[in-house]
Amino acid sequence: MSKLLEVKDLKVSFNTYNGEVHAVRGVTFDLNKGETLAIVGESGSGKSVTSNAIMRLLPEPHGFIKEGQILLEGVDLAKKTSKEMQKIRGKDISMVFQDPMSSLNPTMKIGYQIMEGLMKHQNMSKTEARKTALELLTLVGIPRPDVRINQYPHQFSGGMRQRVVVAIALACNPKILIADEPTTALDVTIQAQILELMKSIQQKTDSAIIFITHDLGVVANVADRVAVMYAGKIVEIGTVDDIFYNPKHPYTWGLIGSMPTLDSSDEELFAIPGSPPNMLTPPVGDAFAPRNHFALEIDTVMEPPMFKVSDTHYAATWLLHPDAPKIEPPAAVKHRMQGFAQTGTKGGGKR
Amino acid sequence: MTRYLLRRVWYMLITLFIIATFSFFLMKILPGSPLQAEDKLTEEQKEIILEKYGLNDPIPVQYAKYLGGLVKGDLGVSFKFDNTPVTTILFDRIGPSALLGFQALVIGSILGILLGLMASIFRNSPIDFSSTIIAVIGTSIPSFVFAGLLQYVFAVKLGWFPVALWGTPAHTILPTIALAIHPMATAARFTRTEMVEVLHSNYIITARAKGVAESGIILKHGLRNALIPLITVLGPMAVGLMTGSMVIEQIFAIPGIGEQFVTSVMVNDYPTIMGTTLLFAFGFIVIILIIDLLYGLIDPRIRLAGGK
Numbered sequence: 098m099s100k101l102l103e104v105k106d107l108k109v110s111f112n113t114y115n116g117e118v119h120a121v122r123g124v125t126f127d128l129n130k131g132e133t134l135a136i137v138g139e140s141g142s143g144k145s146v147t148s149n150a151i152m153r154l155l156p157e158p159h160g161f162i163k164e165g166q167i168l169l170e171g172v173d174l175a176k177k178t179s180k181e182m183q184k185i186r187g188k189d190i191s192m193v194f195q196d197p198m199s200s201l202n203p204t205m206k207i208g209y210q211i212m213e214g215l216m217k218h219q220n221m222s223k224t225e226a227r228k229t230a231l232e233l234l235t236l237v238g239i240p241r242p243d244v245r246i247n248q249y250p251h252q253f254s255g256g257m258r259q260r261v262v263v264a265i266a267l268a269c270n271p272k273i274l275i276a277d278e279p280t281t282a283l284d285v286t287i288q289a290q291i292l293e294l295m296k297s298i299q300q301k302t303d304s305a306i307i308f309i310t311h312d313l314g315v316v317a318n319v320a321d322r323v324a325v326m327y328a329g330k331i332v333e334i335g336t337v338d339d340i341f342y343n344p345k346h347p348y349t350w351g352l353i354g355s356m357p358t359l360d361s362s363d364e365e366l367f368a369i370p371g372s373p374p375n376m377l378t379p380p381v382g383d384a385f386a387p388r389n390h391f392a393l394e395i396d397t398v399m400e401p402p403m404f405k406v407s408d409t410h411y412a413a414t415w416l417l418h419p420d421a422p423k424i425e426p427p428a429a430v431k432h433r434m435q436g437f438a439q440t441g442t443k444g445g446g447k448r
Numbered sequence: 449m450t451r452y453l454l455r456r457v458w459y460m461l462i463t464l465f466i467i468a469t470f471s472f473f474l475m476k477i478l479p480g481s482p483l484q485a486e487d488k489l490t491e492e493q494k495e496i497i498l499e500k501y502g503l504n505d506p507i508p509v510q511y512a513k514y515l516g517g518l519v520k521g522d523l524g525v526s527f528k529f530d531n532t533p534v535t536t537i538l539f540d541r542i543g544p545s546a547l548l549g550f551q552a553l554v555i556g557s558i559l560g561i562l563l564g565l566m567a568s569i570f571r572n573s574p575i576d577f578s579s580t581i582i583a584v585i586g587t588s589i590p591s592f593v594f595a596g597l598l599q600y601v602f603a604v605k606l607g608w609f610p611v612a613l614w615g616t617p618a619h620t621i622l623p624t625i626a627l628a629i630h631p632m633a634t635a636a637r638f639t640r641t642e643m644v645e646v647l648h649s650n651y652i653i654t655a656r657a658k659g660v661a662e663s664g665i666i667l668k669h670g671l672r673n674a675l676i677p678l679i680t681v682l683g684p685m686a687v688g689l690m691t692g693s694m695v696i697e698q699i700f701a702i703p704g705i706g707e708q709f710v711t712s713v714m715v716n717d718y719p720t721i722m723g724t725t726l727l728f729a730f731g732f733i734v735i736i737l738i739i740d741l742l743y744g745l746i747d748p749r750i751r752l753a754g755g756k
Contacts, residue, residue: 154656179662187659194657199650204672204747214658249748265658 101272101305102128102151107165107175109143109150112158118376120146122329123165128273133299133306135316135337137352138326141373144309147326148275150175151307152192153182169273188218191266193295195278197258201250207234207261208246214268233264236301237294256287260294267298274299275307280315292319313356317341317437322409325349328374328384335410341437344426345404345412347389354430367429383415391416391424456740460733467729468722472514475718476507501527514722523726524719526712534723537708542727544614545697545704549689551620552627557682559628560635561671567636568643569666579636586633595626595699614702623700627693631685638681642674649673676747683739687732 109121121143128134136144149155151167153174167174169189177185191214194200202210211233212226221229227246234242237260250258259279266274276295280288296319299306308319316323316337323340325333325348333346344350354367371388374380380387386396393415395401404417416424425431489497498504502513517524523534567579602608602622609622646652647670655669694706701707705724712720743750 152657154653183659183661185659186657192654192657194650194654196650200654202651202655202669202673203749205669210654213655213660213664217659217661251749262654265654268658 099130100127101130101170103166103168104147104151105166105168107147107150107167108163109146109155109160110163111160113377116377119379120160120329120376121150122379124326124329124331126324126331126334128305128307130272131299131303131305132321133308133319135308135310135320135323136326137310137313137316137323139311139373141376142326143329144311144326145277146329148192148277148307148309152186152190152275153177153179154186154192184218187214187266187271188269189271190273190275191269191271193259193262193266193274193276193279196282197255197262198282200262201258203250205249206246207248207250207253211246211261211265211268214265218269229268230264233268234261236267236298237261237264238290239264256283256290259283259287259291263291263294263298267302267304270302271304273307274304275309277309278311279308281310281312288315295319313352325352328379329376330384330413332385332414333410333412335406335412339407339410342434343406343410344430344434345406345410345417346385346414347391347416348385349412350426350430351388353433354427356433367427383413390427393421456737460737463733464726464729468515468518468726469511471722471725472511475722476510478716501525518726523723526720527715527717534719537720538705538723538727541703541705541708543704544702545693545706548620548623548627548693548696548702548704549686551624552689552693553631553682553686555624556628556631557635557678560632561639561675561678563632563636564639564641565643565666565671567640568647571644576640579640583633583637583640586629587637590695591626591630592695592699594629595623595696598622598626599699613700619700619702623693623696623702626696626699627689631682631689634681634685635678638678639674642677643670646670646674672746676743679739679742679746683735684732686735687728 104124104126107121107124108119111118111120124143124147126134136147138144146155146160149160150162151174155161157179162175165175169185174182174185201207208227208230211230212221212223215221215226215229216223219226230246231242234245239245239257239260245253250261253261263279274295279295280291283291292315295306298304306319308316310316320337322334322336324331325340325346327348333340333344333349335343340349341353344353348369351367351369355369357366369388374384374387381400382398383389383392383396383401386392389396395415401413401415401418403411403413405411406417415421426434495504502510505513514524521535523538525531525533526537563579563582567576570576599622603610610616610619613619643666647666652665652669655665660669693704694710696702697704697706698710705727708720709724711717712724
């Protein structure tokens with residue numbers, strides 16, 4: 098598989114009145130053609146900042162890329178001017194946002210909002226763009242597109258609006274689609290529809306997707322690979338099977354353990370104690386150590402490197418060091434993993 | 449839409465009726481009489497004049513007569529201006545006032561929007577700070593101060609424009625500027641605040657993510673959404689310009705409605721005062737209607753809610 102996007106040691110900071118906030122502290126991953134990479138983590142872990150940095154949508158100059166490369170087919174996006182980025186955004190990389198209620202312009206017709214990108218990036222005339230917009234509306238499953246194209250966002254329901262947002266993002270057949278919690282603001286039945294829609298469109302267009310979410314259920318459903326982020330770093334990355342059947346990082350254990358399931362009524366829901374560190378002053382050593390039952394002494398002194406578990410699976414925890422004591426995941430997490438093994442993670446990684 | 453308009457016109461008539469009633473009775477409560485300044489008249493002569501203008505009738509009868517005249521479009525005759533019908537006076541005088549008000553509104557709001565736009569684009573830059581200072585000066589210093597300053601600098605010292613009076617387009621320039629400063633300051637302030645907020649909204653990020661150029665973001669996506677609250681303040685201000693021009697018209701000796709209104713109040717010219725009040729009220733109501741229609745034009749959400 099060819100590498101479409103390589104993010105190398107990306108560091109993003111924000112200047113605030115209190116000082117520099119180190120939101121992303123060295124993230125490295127790559128994305129292959131046609132695959133779906135999920136980035137998971139709790140709020141504030143740097144998932145959205147990473148994706149905004151790739152799109153160069155950081156609120157410059159307060160938010161900025163401090164270090165690192167973002168190579169799209171070998172070209173570094175971190176070094177592009179904002180003019181050059183305008184030609185890449187929406188054409189090579191596009192984005193679906195979290196809140197469909199506010200991510201469409203309320204005073205502009207749906208049709209024009211879709212056509213805008215087409216006219217800019219593909220030099221289409223108004224008539225051509227309109228024809229394509231109609232096709233896109235049909236593709237994302239909006240009934241009577243010929244009527245809907247002339248309507249305004251307030252005439253659409255939340256799920257329908259998210260379909261429009263997806264249509265806007267797909268308009269120019271982007272190589273990469275970044276979906277930043279696209280289903281968080283939707284109710285569960287609509288969530289499933291939007292996920293189905295994105296999967297089917299990916300199969301048709303062969304776009305790669307970066308799927309940002311904190312919903313592990315969604316991850317199992319859509320992703321090929323998973324990156325787990327904590328405090329501005331990727332702490333574990335692997336295929337869906339690696340992460341769900343063989344998690345190595347205690348934080349991943351915590352995430353999986355705290356995932357409610359339908360048959361979990363008899364047991365207490367597991368929660369990760371404490372809260373994430375303040376990124377104004379990132380902790381020395383392993384950022385997760387203060388919340389980690391299995392923290393070793395070295396965790397408070399030195400940051401763990403990425404240990405290789407298999408060709409596809411890496412985790413940043415000292416527990417993987419040959420000298421570390423053998424530690425098994427907690428019983429609740431093991432039980433959960435057995436549950437996955439019985440039902441199977443639907444679809445992910447095996448398409 | 450037609451039904452909506454008809455309903456609005458009906459409300460307008462009711463509002464005008466209420467205002468006419470109020471202003472009529474306020475006139476009656478006012479101390480003094482139109483004849484108080486006429487020392488040379490005998491009691492007998494005053495009696496004859498009061499009788500002639502119907503001022504001796506019981507108040508309900510006067511009110512009924514007044515309303516009767518209103519329905520026919522007759523606002524009575526002026527006590528002061530040579531028995532001329534009030535409607536004629538208003539027609540003759542509305543021209544200069546309307547022209548000044550219109551020029552000031554257009555120039556003021558366009559300059560203000562531009563200033564606010566620049567301030568919001570170059571936020572926290574010298575442009576932004578100077579625009580804020582202009583806005584603060586414009587809102588806090590009354591227009592007659594500017595009027596005097598403009599007269600002194602551009603008419604007396606530099607001699608570029610006439611000091612006062614009415615006639616050529618050059619006569620309109622200084623009063624227009626004096627009048628335009630306040631709307632400009634307000635428009636600048638509102639545009640900046642609204643644009644800053646709009647530019648932080650999610651749909652602007654969506655537009656950026658589409659690769660829309662910065663100019664398109666500001667003009668196509670931003671400005672239209674920022675204009676909605678601006679219209680709310682500019683409407684009443686348009687009427688304010690008509691009334692606010694009273695002072696300016698006095699200073700520049702312009703034969704407009706404001707100047708004549710001030711004079712008629714001074715001499716208790718009841719029919720003229722009431723007629724002018726009604727005209728202002730009418731202007732206000734019409735402008736509010738126009739604003740509501742404009743809302744619909746700019747914001748589709750309001751169009752649907754109000755249009756049916």
